[in-house]
Amino acid sequence: MSKSIHRQIGRRTVLAGAAAILATPMAPFRGALAQAQNVTFVQPSASAINSFPVFVAIGEGFFRDEGLNVRVESINGSGPVLQALASGQAQFGRPGPGPVLSARARNVDVMFIYNVSTRTNFGIVVREGAPYQKPGDLKGVTIGTGTADGAEVGFARNVLLGAGLKEGADFKFLTVGDGGPATAGFQRNDIQAYAASTADMAILNNRGMKVRDITPPENQTLFGNGIATMGATVRNNPDLVTKFGRAVARGHAFALNPANKAKVMAHLKAGMPQESEDAAFASALFDAVSAKTIPLDQSKGFGFQPPEGWADWHKNMLSTGDLKAPLPDLTAAYTNQFVAAWNAGIR
Numbered sequence: 001m002s003k004s005i006h007r008q009i010g011r012r013t014v015l016a017g018a019a020a021i022l023a024t025p026m027a028p029f030r031g032a033l034a035q036a037q038n039v040t041f042v043q044p045s046a047s048a049i050n051s052f053p054v055f056v057a058i059g060e061g062f063f064r065d066e067g068l069n070v071r072v073e074s075i076n077g078s079g080p081v082l083q084a085l086a087s088g089q090a091q092f093g094r095p096g097p098g099p100v101l102s103a104r105a106r107n108v109d110v111m112f113i114y115n116v117s118t119r120t121n122f123g124i125v126v127r128e129g130a131p132y133q134k135p136g137d138l139k140g141v142t143i144g145t146g147t148a149d150g151a152e153v154g155f156a157r158n159v160l161l162g163a164g165l166k167e168g169a170d171f172k173f174l175t176v177g178d179g180g181p182a183t184a185g186f187q188r189n190d191i192q193a194y195a196a197s198t199a200d201m202a203i204l205n206n207r208g209m210k211v212r213d214i215t216p217p218e219n220q221t222l223f224g225n226g227i228a229t230m231g232a233t234v235r236n237n238p239d240l241v242t243k244f245g246r247a248v249a250r251g252h253a254f255a256l257n258p259a260n261k262a263k264v265m266a267h268l269k270a271g272m273p274q275e276s277e278d279a280a281f282a283s284a285l286f287d288a289v290s291a292k293t294i295p296l297d298q299s300k301g302f303g304f305q306p307p308e309g310w311a312d313w314h315k316n317m318l319s320t321g322d323l324k325a326p327l328p329d330l331t332a333a334y335t336n337q338f339v340a341a342w343n344a345g346i347r
Contacts, residue, residue, distance in 0.1 A: 037240070039240075040091060041070055041073070042074075042081045042085070043073070043093065044074075044094060045076070046074035048271035049272075049285050050289060052255050053116060053249075053251040055251075055268055056255045057070075059271070062247035063244075078151050086103075086110065086230065092229050094225050096150065096152075097223065097225075097310070098154035098317060099149065102322060105323055110229075113226075113229055113234065113338060114248060115223055116224070116303075117225050118292065118293055118295055119292045120219070120292075121224035122155040124156055124196070125194050125211040125212060125213050128212055134163065134214055137214075138160065138165065140170070140171065141171055141193055143156060143174070144173075144191035145176070146176075146182070146195070152197060153195060154320065154322050155219075155222065158319070161319060179203050183204060183207050183208075223305075223306075234335060234337075242338055245338050249301070249302040249342040249343055250345070250346065253346045255290060261283075265286065301343030302343055303339050303343075304339045307331070
């Protein structure tokens with residue numbers, strides 16, 4: 001089994017010069033890869049499970065088969081992921097669709113290329129015994145978030161607006177972090193609700209902070225984080241996009257096969273040992289996260305992005321004010337041009 005390089009870097013490091021990252025020596029994957037092309041992938045949190053298709057592709061040698069030497073970097077939220085892509089410090093990343101649309105409104109030429117979380121992986125949760133039963137009950141409360149500008153913030157804002165609540169007037173967000181800090185936020189009553197990912201919900205419950213999801217069914221259709229790159233990469237280096245996405249699709253398909261579960265968990269542990277210290281919890285978390293990534297229409301293959309999903313995101317962000325005006329060309333925010341090539345060897 002190959003061993004990936006994985007480091008966690010902060011916002012300041014992301015904003016440093018590209019040379020500072022790219023000058024770091026690359027470790028070999030299954031032997032020396034003198035001729036391999038070095039690629040950096042950035043993820044919005046330090047979790048191998050949330051980026052499992054990439055870590056499995058590393059572990060199974062699928063990137064090696066494509067002549068790629070992939071390094072994974074963890075940073076804090078979709079905003080810094082997009083900054084890393086725009087600055088050239090990384091070639092691929094895993095941001096949320098909301099931050100991608102916001103970036104494009106600022107004329108950042110980022111493009112979503114692979115739909116990983118085909119179903120929403122966010123929800124608004126409250127403590128199990130709390131009186132809140134629906135988002136409209138949260139008037140006057142403080143809602144915790146993992147990051148200040150992550151995909152969960154836009155999702156929660158949209159849910160609450162749909163319930164007639166406006167940020168500032170009816171509720172406020174407080175960035176508390178995830179995992180332990182979120183648990184502490186509930187315990188100190190700094191927050192009464194939390195905008196949580198599927199992984200966050202599992203972690204909170206596993207740590208004894210029992211929570212329940214009060215997100216209405218009509219808000220469960222928005223897809224979650226996926227893989228993005230810069231438009232210039234798509235236009236000028238389509239071969240790299242084909243190779244990277246094909247390896248990810250192979251890793252995705254491999255991981256969803258129950259027969260491969262033991263190998264998958266071993267790869268994820270190699271990528272992020274601390275996350276898998278509790279093997280039973282890690283296994284349950286992987287099951288919850290991976291279930292959100294099964295293609296909605298399996299005939300379309302892994303990575304396909306339904307245009308109606310992007311239309312929903314666009315409409316919702318306009319309604320919340322996250323977008324001040326419609327994007328001139330929503331289709332420029334994403335592409336399905338590589339999906340057939342990625343899936344050719346899988347179906």
